[in-house]
Amino acid sequence: MMLISRLALAVLSVLALARILPGYVGQVFPKDYETVLIAYGADPQRLIFKHYRSGKWSYSDDGGNSLTEDEVRTALPFAHFRELERLGRLPGEVAGWPFDPEAVARYGTRMRLTPRQLDKPDFSLYTLMESEPGATGLQVPPDMFRMTERIEFIDAASNRIDEAKSQRYNRALAEAGFTHPARLAGDNPSTQKNYDNGVLLVDAEWRVFHLWQVGGEPRVARTDTVLPPSALAIRVLQHPGREYHGIVTLPDQLLFLDWEQHAPHRLPLDGHLPAVESLSVEETPLSWEFSHTRNETGTRKFVLTDRQLAPLLRHTWHEGDTDAGKRAMRAKAMGFLFPFKLEFHIDERTQHSLYFSTFGAPWWVTMAGIASALCASILWCLRRHGRLPHGLDLLFVLLTGWLGAITLAVLGPLMRSHPGLPAWRNTSPMQP
Amino acid sequence: MKNTHASMAVRGLLYKEWIKLRYLGLLPFALLLIALGDSFYDMHGLKSANGGQALWHAVIFRSHMPFEPMRYLPLSSGIWLAAVQFAPECLNRRLRLFFHLPVDEHKALCLILGLGAGLLSALTGGLCLAQAALISLFMPVEAARLSILALTPWCLAGFVAYAVTALIFIETSPVRRLWHAGIGAVFVLALTDARGYGSHVDGLPWFGLIAALWFAAIGNVLERAKRGGGS
Known part of the structure; x- marks a missing residue:
């Protein structure tokens, strides 16, 4: 039990060091990379x-x-x-x-799609505005709806389900052939737009439906578009040009749903992965411009298409040799010192979790760093305790490099290699 | 006879914990009541002044947290409870007495930690349930569910802070005390610094495991204190 207890504290220490030290050491290296x-x-x-x-x-x-x-x-x-x-x-x-x-x-749409939009936790409550608001203009609706085994509108003033409205919309969805529960829903709650384009819903059979509120009554469009079960998100678009109703995110591609029939049109991007890359979209009256990049890779891919999304020009930008050299040097130095780093929060995710990553250093650099940590650990143990470290201590340093070596230097060995010596002696590492 | 002695010792330990916690252990619960009242009046005030729509939009689209003052309540409660329980045991080298009890010191430690963690569980459980119930008065159940998920990492920070504080009190080396405090601060900050609802949903099992590891780590520090204490 004591070994488990010691390991627990050592592992916690290594995790914390892997979170702190790479950040501080990384400050030494210049970060003036060109974007x-x-x-x-x-x-x-x-x-x-x-x-x-x-x-x-x-x-x-x-x-x-x-x-x-x-x-x-x-x-x-x-x-x-x-x-x-x-x-x-x-x-x-x-x-x-x-x-x-x-x-x-x-025809001047500008959009930015980021991986953070895909894992953002939401309330699963959606807004449906009046699509023909008349003189009053677009207003925040007095209710929101949820999609469970049916559609339920909840009134904000009373915090109760509006049964009459819910039944009207359920009937309309049922008549259009909607199968509950909904897989995906995409709304746009902003009132700062030219018009309201309702809500895009994907039913249990992955068919896309479009729901509007017109004059207080439901209007549902059943489309012929059936998405693959891997679809990650659907967003409704309200662009002034009214050429596309929405955008669908799949693990390896993006689809525009056209205005006439909600038919999917694949964006001609080169190896775009929406879960890790951000995408900028710019529209002009003559063309569409798409550009996507991933954090800290030093590359950006650009695609120019005509108005019908047929590619006209492709270009991949790579950072200069100077920046690439600086990046490689940083990777080698950090890879030598730390076999891995831990982050609780990364740019591509809204979720705070334990994200482990390496620095992209060549394998031999990392191995050299671990070997140096092992030597330092052995020398420290000989000088401090007058003996060689236990095999478990060496294994710990082998797996964690300098992070483990520093931990054991402060906390003491995990196991005593000589039965006469106590493990984790109660002496400060600062004492001789 | 030995069992009787041990049983008496356990009852003695329980009585000692009761004496330590009977008044001071209530302070976090008093703060909880104040924080819940603040949360209720935050939502009630927003709804009264601007309508239910305004409250919903503030919470759903602007990530307004009516329970924001509770962010550091479990954390400070964890530190407070551990200090109340362990300061009298550890200050002025009194920890040596702990090793002369007629009950195994690790069992005694588990008993003390169990009581403290139980009290903290009651506090955090009450916090989550009461806050979810309050939110349900004004908003749909989805908001109550997500508010519990927003409170859970703060509650876990309370457990980490409790275990780290206990560890710092039991530890005898000043350098290692600083080390434990620094390492603990990394995890506590990771659990409390996020803004917005549901930001730790994916990581909660991992952070739960980390909190459990902190409790597991206390035993060997006590063992080391025993060896260093010349028992």
């Missing part, structure tokens, strides 16, 4: 790179030419049309398309 945003300039046709490093922006094109901020504004008239309008420098046409600020605003 980049990519956009497409339609006239003349070229990629524009917005480089960010150490709090400063710089700009260039795919020919390697440096650009000023003003030149970027001119090269990307769709993204900067408000500024150009203020300056009185709106172009007459772009790539043969007569420039229309109203159309640019209508």
